[in-house]
Amino acid sequence: xxxxxxxxxxxxxxxxxPSNADQxxxxxxxxxxxxxxxxxxxxxxxxxxxxxxxxxxxxxELTMAMPGTGSAxxxxxxxxTVLPEMKVIICVHxxxxxxxxxxxxxxxxxxxxVGSPMGRPIDPADxxxxxxxxxxxxxVGIVHxxxxxxxxxxxxxxxxxxxEAGMFLLVDCVTSLGGVEVPVERLKFDMTYSGTxxxxxxxxxxxxxxxSPRMGEWISKREIPVKNWYLDLNMIMRYWGEDxxxxxxxxxxxxxxxxxxxxxxxxxxxxxxxxxHWSNARIFWKVLEAMGLKPVVEEKYRLPSLTTYYTPEGxxxxxxxxxxxxxxxxxIGGGLGELKGKIHRVGLMGVNSNPAKxxxxxxxxxxxxxxxxxxxxxxxALEVLSAR
Amino acid sequence: xxxxxxxxxxxxxxxxxPSNADQxxxxxxxxxxxxxxxxxxxxxxxxxxxxxxxxxxxxxELTMAMPGTGSAxxxxxxxxTVLPEMKVIICVHxxxxxxxxxxxxxxxxxxxxVGSPMGRPIDPADxxxxxxxxxxxxxVGIVHxxxxxxxxxxxxxxxxxxxEAGMFLLVDCVTSLGGVEVPVERLKFDMTYSGTxxxxxxxxxxxxxxxSPRMGEWISKREIPVKNWYLDLNMIMRYWGEDxxxxxxxxxxxxxxxxxxxxxxxxxxxxxxxxxHWSNARIFWKVLEAMGLKPVVEEKYRLPSLTTYYTPEGxxxxxxxxxxxxxxxxxIGGGLGELKGKIHRVGLMGVNSNPAKxxxxxxxxxxxxxxxxxxxxxxxALEVLSAR
Numbered sequence: 001x002x003x004x005x006x007x008x009x010x011x012x013x014x015x016x017x018p019s020n021a022d023q024x025x026x027x028x029x030x031x032x033x034x035x036x037x038x039x040x041x042x043x044x045x046x047x048x049x050x051x052x053x054x055x056x057x058x059x060x061e062l063t064m065a066m067p068g069t070g071s072a073x074x075x076x077x078x079x080x081t082v083l084p085e086m087k088v089i090i091c092v093h094x095x096x097x098x099x100x101x102x103x104x105x106x107x108x109x110x111x112x113x114v115g116s117p118m119g120r121p122i123d124p125a126d127x128x129x130x131x132x133x134x135x136x137x138x139x140v141g142i143v144h145x146x147x148x149x150x151x152x153x154x155x156x157x158x159x160x161x162x163x164e165a166g167m168f169l170l171v172d173c174v175t176s177l178g179g180v181e182v183p184v185e186r187l188k189f190d191m192t193y194s195g196t197x198x199x200x201x202x203x204x205x206x207x208x209x210x211x212s213p214r215m216g217e218w219i220s221k222r223e224i225p226v227k228n229w230y231l232d233l234n235m236i237m238r239y240w241g242e243d244x245x246x247x248x249x250x251x252x253x254x255x256x257x258x259x260x261x262x263x264x265x266x267x268x269x270x271x272x273x274x275x276x277h278w279s280n281a282r283i284f285w286k287v288l289e290a291m292g293l294k295p296v297v298e299e300k301y302r303l304p305s306l307t308t309y310y311t312p313e314g315x316x317x318x319x320x321x322x323x324x325x326x327x328x329x330x331x332i333g334g335g336l337g338e339l340k341g342k343i344h345r346v347g348l349m350g351v352n353s354n355p356a357k358x359x360x361x362x363x364x365x366x367x368x369x370x371x372x373x374x375x376x377x378x379x380x381a382l383e384v385l386s387a388r
Numbered sequence: 389x390x391x392x393x394x395x396x397x398x399x400x401x402x403x404x405x406p407s408n409a410d411q412x413x414x415x416x417x418x419x420x421x422x423x424x425x426x427x428x429x430x431x432x433x434x435x436x437x438x439x440x441x442x443x444x445x446x447x448x449e450l451t452m453a454m455p456g457t458g459s460a461x462x463x464x465x466x467x468x469t470v471l472p473e474m475k476v477i478i479c480v481h482x483x484x485x486x487x488x489x490x491x492x493x494x495x496x497x498x499x500x501x502v503g504s505p506m507g508r509p510i511d512p513a514d515x516x517x518x519x520x521x522x523x524x525x526x527x528v529g530i531v532h533x534x535x536x537x538x539x540x541x542x543x544x545x546x547x548x549x550x551x552e553a554g555m556f557l558l559v560d561c562v563t564s565l566g567g568v569e570v571p572v573e574r575l576k577f578d579m580t581y582s583g584t585x586x587x588x589x590x591x592x593x594x595x596x597x598x599x600s601p602r603m604g605e606w607i608s609k610r611e612i613p614v615k616n617w618y619l620d621l622n623m624i625m626r627y628w629g630e631d632x633x634x635x636x637x638x639x640x641x642x643x644x645x646x647x648x649x650x651x652x653x654x655x656x657x658x659x660x661x662x663x664x665h666w667s668n669a670r671i672f673w674k675v676l677e678a679m680g681l682k683p684v685v686e687e688k689y690r691l692p693s694l695t696t697y698y699t700p701e702g703x704x705x706x707x708x709x710x711x712x713x714x715x716x717x718x719x720i721g722g723g724l725g726e727l728k729g730k731i732h733r734v735g736l737m738g739v740n741s742n743p744a745k746x747x748x749x750x751x752x753x754x755x756x757x758x759x760x761x762x763x764x765x766x767x768x769a770l771e772v773l774s775a776r
Contacts, residue, residue, distance in 0.1 A: 003435065003651055006644060007428040010420040018637060021421045029641060030418040032398040033409045033591055035719045040395040047391065067593070068456045068618060071636040075618040103617040197637055203421055205455070205593050205639035228616060229491040230456060230463040246724070248459040249406060249585060251593035253417060254642065256394060263391055331423045336634070 011325070012352070014361055015333035016147050016306055017175065018197035018204055019349035021257070025202050028260035029253045036250045044259055045240060045250065051262035052208050055177060055200075055270065056192060058184040062211035064240040065258055066231060067251055070174040070195025073207030074103055076231040077170050077191045078141070080219050084108035087137040089130050089167075091115075091122040093153065094146035095336045096172055104141065107227055112137060118338055119149045119296045119308075124157040131165045139168045139190075145176035147198075148336045150297050150308035150345065152180065159187040168215055174198060177208065178265055179277045179305035179349055190215040196254075199277070199305050201350035202261035205254040277304040280353045284346075286384045287362050291369070291376045296343055305353070307346045308339075312374045317341060320368045328364040359385055399713070400740070402749055403721035404535050404694055405563065406585035406592055407737035409645070413590050416648035417641045424638045432647055433628060433638065439650035440596050443565060443588075443658065444580060446572040450599035452628040453646055454619060455639055458562040458583025461595030462491055464619040465558055465579045466529070468607050472496035475525040477518050477555075479503075479510040481541065482534035483724045484560055492529065495615055500525060506726055507537045507684045507696075512545040519553045527556045527578075533564035535586075536724045538685050538696035538733065540568065547575040556603055562586060565596065566653055567665045567693035567737055578603040584642075587665070587693050589738035590649035593642040665692040668741045672734075674772045675750050679757070679764045684731055693741070695734045696727075700762045705732060708756045716752040747773055 013020045034041050052063045066076050078100070082088065088109045090100045093116045101111045114130045116122050122142065131137070140162045144153055155171070162169045168190040173182045179199030184192050190212040197204035211219070211233065219226075219233055226232040230248065238245035265273060281304035288295065288309050296308035311317040317334055321344070324330045333345035348358065362385060366378035401408045422429050440451045454464050466488070470476065476497045478488045481504045489499045502518045504510050510530065519525070528550045532541055543559070550557045556578040561570045567587030572580050578600040585592035599607070599621065607614075607621055614620040618636065626633035653661060669692035676683065676697050684696035699705035705722055709732070712718045721733035736746065750773060754766035 003654070006416070006419065006432055006647060008419040008422055008432075008644065009428070011422050011426070013421065013423055015423060018421055018424060018640060021641075026418040026420070026641070028394070030414040031394065031396040032414070033401065033406055034396055034399050035401055035403060036406060036592070038399070038713075038719065040397070044394055044396075068460065069636050069639060072456065072618050075616065079616075099617070106613055106615045106617055195637070197640075203639065203641040204424070204637040205642050225494055227494045228463065228467075229487070229494055230460050230619075248457050249583070249592040251457060251591065251639075251642070252406060252585075253409075253414070253591040253645075254593050254639070256396065257641075259394060266391070325426075331426065 009329070011329040011331055012357065012360065013331050014347050014352055014357065015331045016345045016347055017349065019201055019347055019352050021203050022201045022261065022264055022351055024264060025257045025260045029203070029257040031253070031256050033252050036252055037244060037246065041252065042244060044255060048255060048259045048262065049240065051259065051266060052210065055262060055265055056182055056184045056210045057270065058210055060184065060210045060212055062216045062237060064209060064236065065255065066207040066209050067248055068207055069204045070207050072231065073193030073195060073209050074100065074172060075228065076207065076209060076233065077193050078104045079107055079228040079231050080226050080233045081139055081168065081170060081191060082107035082109045083222065083224055085110060087112065087134060088139045088141060089114060089134060089137045091127060091140065091142040093120065093122050093149065093151055094118065094143060095148035096143045096146060100141045100172070119151065121151050121153045121301045124161065127158055128161050131161060135165065137167060139170055141170040143172040144182065145173065145180070145303050145305065147175045147306060148339065150303045150306045151301050152176070152303040155187050163188055175303065175306055178273065180303070181274050184210055188212065196258055196261065199349045200261045202257050203254070205251055206258050277348065277353045280348055280358060281307060283385060284348060284358055287381050290381045290384050291366065305347060305349050307348065308343050310343055315369065315372045315374050317344060320372055323368040323371060324364050330361060330364050355385065397717070399717040399719055400745065400748065401719050402735050402740055402745065403719045404733045404735055405737065407589055407735055407740050409591050410589045410649060410652055410739055412652060413645045413648045417591070417645040419641070419644050421640050424640055425632060425634070429640065430632060432643060436643060436647045436650065437628065439647065439654060440598065443650060443653055444570060444572045444598045445574070445658065446598055448572065448598045448600055450604045450625060452597060452624065453643065454595040454597050454624070455636055456595055457592045458595050460619065461581030461583060461597050462488065462560060463616065464595065464597060464621065465581050466492045467495055467616040467619050468614050468621045469527055469556065469558060469579060470495035470497045471610065471612055473498060475500065475522055476527045476529060477502060477522060477525045479515060479528065479530040481508065481510050481537065481539055482506065482531065483536035484531045484534060488529045488560070507539065509539050509541045509689045512549065515546055516549050519549060523553065525555060527558055529558040531560040532570065533561065533568070533691050533693065535563045535694060536727065538691045538694045539689050540564070540691040543575050551576055563691065563694055566661065569662050572598055576600065584646055584649065587737045588649045590645045591642070593639055594646050665736065665741045668736055668746060669695060671773060672736060672746055675769050678769045678772050679754065693735060693737050695736065696731050698731055703757065703760045703762050705729060708760055711756040711759060712752050718749060718752050743773065
């Protein structure tokens with residue numbers, strides 16, 4: 001019996017994620033499997049932890065890859081942090097902040113929400129007020145790079161006020177890690193997680209996570225067990241740590257993939273990589289301006305790895321995306337939640353933050369909009385790309 | 389900057405899992421990534437669900453791959469089933485039954501344990517008594533193939549008594565699926581999960597799971613939300629179902645791998661595959677007998693995919709395993725829990741349930757035992773393999 005071929009034709013993934021995996025990463029995934037407690041695999045785990053520390057810019061010993069996608073990172077962060085009836089403050093400036101409130105509530109947290117309008121970051125003054133009104137809160141959760149809006153949340157001031165209040169700072173870096181600076185140590189993030197399928201250019205399936213010593217100590221002293229066996233850091237720490245305590249079976253080939261993805265970042269260097277993401281994004285923003293498209297986010301809060309713009313009135317945004325896919329095999333994203341049908345989300349992540357990909361996308365986008373009755377001057381848009 | 393090569397030299401994985409991945413599966417993993425909501429990927433998800441239904445032998449519409457390893461399957465099974473203070477009966481005939489009690493407790497279950505001595509299956513009479521004493525219990529959990537002992541638990545009688553009592557039957561099939569019959573429909577399993585890295589010959593990272601309509605309805609009517617966002621079947625059902633509700637990002641390349649692994653099973657056919665596992669295991673058991681090794685499990689309860697035997701008195705079992713690894717690049721497993729240091733666990737799973745692998749293992753095992761002062765007649769052991 002034979003089934004038809006799997007349709008896995010290569011496409012250019014320039015939506016909110018997954019981004020394309022680097023070819024080296026895909027090759028690493030197909031290396032022979034070895035045992036998950038084999039000394040050679042333990043060596044790969046150790047090296048992967050060191051590489052994660054480099055990318056997270058931290059010396060946190062509690063740095064590892066959780067055995068699930070980025071969402072498992074969010075789940076692990078809250079599951080390990082929350083005790084029943086614990087008060088937590090969650091900053092909601094998009095869908096993923098909203099999701100945090102759902103996740104934390106399931107573990108019994110009393111959630112205080114600090115919000116901001118879609119497309120705007122959290123105003124530190126609003127958080128300051130919430131902290132003042134809720135001095136008994138233990139944790140502040142916030143999304144660094146909101147994948148639903150394209151906002152890069154400034155965290156300097158926020159980190160300061162959270163720590164002055166003696167609270168823990170929990171940060172979602174799913175769409176920032178590997179694309180923009182994630183200053184875990186410098187800004188004292190206590191619990192930080194990410195995913196593999198955004199700026200790391202690795203297939204989804206693991207959630208890099210790092211925990212400050214202060215937070216790690218607190219978790220290790222919990223009197224109530226973590227209400228999630230699979231993601232219990234007290235056990236997973238021992239699996240990634242010296243005693244190699246058997247917990248789950250690590251996703252072995254996914255770990256090879258992450259290892260290779262992180263090696264690629266080490267080769268390029270954090271700073272050069274961030275700079276590349278910034279400079280390409282700034283050019284792309286000018287391209288969109290030349291096309292007359294209105295950005296969702298004010299430039300100073302804009303995320304270089306994910307750009308959002310309003311689609312023109314009267315244009316069916318889903319149809320534009322379908323056109324891009326059908327004709328050019330390019331995937332970009334639509335809006336989520338209240339932005340559904342109103343915006344596009346374009347990822348310039350890792351290997352896709354690149355002049356060739358941007359040129360192709362520009363040509364394709366102009367063609368698609370023109371075909372949908374919104375006139376774009378392709379030549380003018382391309383001129384931006386070749387300007388210096 | 390260049391790091392040393394990853395040490396992923398091919399090894400023969402004949403322990404309790406992971407088993408070797410089929411080469412076709414590894415190749416599938418490195419196919420180009422496409423978007424997780426791309427119609428082509430949705431097609432792959434649908435096909436994978438149909439293939440899982442074939443391997444699970446069920447028409448359950450709620451059949452899917454959970455985004456984590458086999459342990460995530462166990463977590464998902466209990467997280468979705470348990471309500472706080474719910475009474476559940478868990479049959480413990482090894483480490484994985486024991487783990488079920490830990491997992492279920494974290495979700496607030498009152499656990500009644502039915503035990504059996506290590507290496508023995510659960511006695512249905514003991515379960516019958518527990519059911520009679522606890523008519524208010526809602527679920528009975530049991531491990532079909534105990535990876536810690538090598539017991540294949542008979543479930544005919546048990547299924548009957550569980551359903552007569554109106555309870556749900558929750559079954560761990562991590563080490564049986566794809567190796568021995570997992571009669572989901574015939575024996576009315578309500579909640580069944582497995583892992584990919586045992587008899588499916590696929591890297592770890594997904595947990596096949598299937599839910600009976602009766603159980604699915606019960607979960608959909610829970611008044612208290614599932615205390616685990618990442619593994620909440622009420623949301624995941626909608627992601628795998630018609631409306632493609634965005635929940636997590638599926639582990640895309642892992643899904644290719646599982647898809648290919650299941651295609652391989654379809655090509656061979658369930659019945660032929662089970663028969664192959666049985667006949668090879670029976671031969672291997674005779675080989676061990678010829679070597680004078682004492683089995684842990686009585687033949688009628690022995691699991692074909694995982695064989696356990698006591699290591700001879702005075703032989704350092706860990707040193708034997710190290711010898712196998714160092715000289716032959718063969719991995720077998722030691723004991724867990726109270727069997728640590730006393731037994732070996734040998735997996736004949738999928739591609740490794742094969743005369744060539746068994747011959748090599750026999751030669752290597754005889755050599756290793758001889759080198760450790762336990763005399764084995766290699767010729768006599770090999771003769772068993774060529775006998776008809």
